[in-house]
Amino acid sequence: MSRAKELTKQLLRQFVDSFDTILFDCDGVLWQSNDVISKTPALIAKLRDMGKQPLFVTNNSTKSRRQYMEKFAKLGFKVSENEIFCTAYLAAIYLRNILNFQGKAYLIGSPGMQEEFKLFDINYTGTGPDPVTGEVEDWVKIPLDPEVTAVVVGFDRDLSMRKLTKGATYLQDPKMPFIATNTDSCLPIKDSQFLIPGTGSIVSAVETAAGRDALVLGKPHKFMVDLIKEKFTLEPRRTVMVGDRLNTDIQLGKNADLHTLLVLTGVSKLSDVDSNLESSDPTDRECIPDYYIESLTKLTEYLSDF
Ligand SMILES: [Mg+2]
Known part of the structure; x- marks a missing residue:
């Protein structure tokens, strides 16, 4: 080489x-x-x-193809939506076309992923803030959704212990599909001392707790x-x-x-x-x-x- x-x-x-x-x-x-x-x-x-x-x-799983179109246009690019392949879209199309998914996904993800899921008519739950309350002993009383039949993980700025607990618990069913958008370790931030954890850090947390590896699409x-x-x-x-x-x-x-x-x-x-x-x-x-x-x-x- x-x-x-x-x-x-x-x-x-x-x-x-x-x-x-x-x-x-x-x-x-x-x-x-x-x-x-x-x-x-x-x-x-x-x-x-x-x-x-x-x-x-x-x-990047935070934006839908439409949101990317807006970014391209704002920065002066002429690009059409069908030329854009982002992982929010990949996750939706994988569920719809490959798994022929009919159930409800537990989504640790972004508004961009929600937008793509809606376009593909995929049911989901779990998005938005879900902060932890009470002591660890109380967490076993967290309500679970019996309709959840897949766990999908992308970038989620609202990640919490409660979300990790739910994701890992759903995945105790060995037949539950477990899909991740990507495993980039951190976000590229220019000229900063900060290291901002990326989707890979979230996926690793769920994988470690659940004792299973995700299927990674990106x-x-x-x-x-x-x-x-x-x-x-x-x-x-x-x-x-x-x-x-x-x-x-x-x-x-x-x-x-x-x-x-x-x-x-x-x-x-x-x-x-x-x-x-x-x-x-x-x-x-x-x-x-x-x-x-x-x-x-x-x-x-x-x-x-x-
Ligand atoms: Mg890059």
């Missing part, structure tokens, strides 16, 4: 000719929180002019790519995955046999690529991007001559 190649202007023709479809992670790639990364809306427009199909794949798992293939022509060897995180974005590229480009405007640094090369874990050693570039701003500038 060799080190990733820097995507230079000299390699641009070879790179551009290698793909028809290009998957973009969003945070740390196209924007950082609410700030657009310079020139990325022009990059998307340029790629369309060149006949390439851009698609957007994010593990990157690096292939479900995202399988879903895209149902809507778009996606030839893996003619597709590139662009991301800022090695263990989700680039690993998805590896799992789905796509070309990969790491951008250095988000979570992973070049030193992380080197750490992966030297890792004792073979999965890490495989998780090396084909190319890296400082930012998509630079790629836009290179492409302006095309």
Whole structure:
């Protein structure tokens, strides 16, 4: 396994000719929180002019596709809703199309997930604040909903011991499906001393208490790519995955046999690529991007001559 190649202007023709479809992670790639990364809306427009199909794949479970559309528009991107694949949507479509789910989901999740669940006509309970009361001895009297037939976990700003207790208790039924949107450990927060726990921390808490592993839908798992293939022509060897995180974005590229480009405007640094090369874990050693570039701003500038 060799080190990733820097995507230079000299390699641009070879790179551009290698793909028809290009998957973009969003945070740390196209924007950082609410700030657009310079020139990325022009990059998307340029790629369309060149006949390439851009698609957007994010593990963030806090927004519905409609809410993402609003964010894209606000930041100056021209994107259509069917080009967006977020994990709130993945969870709803998995329940509806794969499980043919007819029951009620216990949802540790966000308003964005509720919106997608409503669109797919999926019954759910559990959202919103559910604070703990009383002593631990009283928690065994927490009312449970007998209609719950699945537990779904995404990002939930209202997470509480009461929600964890309910989730883990429902999962004592070994036949109860247990689905998680993603397992990103923390939220990408720019220029801050704070480390904000991500969905992965919530999923781990439920898994540990329940003694079961969740089925994870988001990157690096292939479900995202399988879903895209149902809507778009996606030839893996003619597709590139662009991301800022090695263990989700680039690993998805590896799992789905796509070309990969790491951008250095988000979570992973070049030193992380080197750490992966030297890792004792073979999965890490495989998780090396084909190319890296400082930012998509630079790629836009290179492409302006095309
Ligand atoms: Mg990212």
